[in-house]
Amino acid sequence: MDCLFCNIIKGNIPSYKVYEDEMTYAFLDINPCSKGHTVVTLKKHYENFTDMPAEEAGALFATVKVIAKMVEEAVSADGSNIGLNNKPVAGQTIPHVHVHIIPRFKGDNGGSMHSIVADPKAADDLEEMAELLVME
Helix, strand or coil: CCCHHHHHHHCCCCCCEEEECCCEEEEECCCCCCCCCEEEEECCCCCCHHHCCHHHHHHHHHHHHHHHHHHHHHHCCCEEEEECCCCHHHCCCCCCCEEEEEEECCCCCCCCHHHCCCCCCCCCCHHHHHHHHCCC
């Protein structure tokens, strides 16, 4: 497999690793949105988040929680955005599940998650959408 992140995890491509355990690997993004921008990924290759087993998604986000706190403290951030692009239409450019931790600072001119997509008709059918999505 010629996956960029798999090669980073194997050490075939250098990275600025900040954390590693049995299941996860975290490293600095080489094209950061802000100081301390970190990527957390599973060592096991999954292309899409929705294809991962729940226990592996849990392990990924357990690491994200630890790293997010560490990053915020290290760069004295006022907060952070934690995001995952799932599939190319959502901005996923590396086909290996990964989570971005982007430190945020007062006055950085960044937006919230709501600034990613703006569909003015998205709220038109909330009742119908809730019925469609409800798990019983």
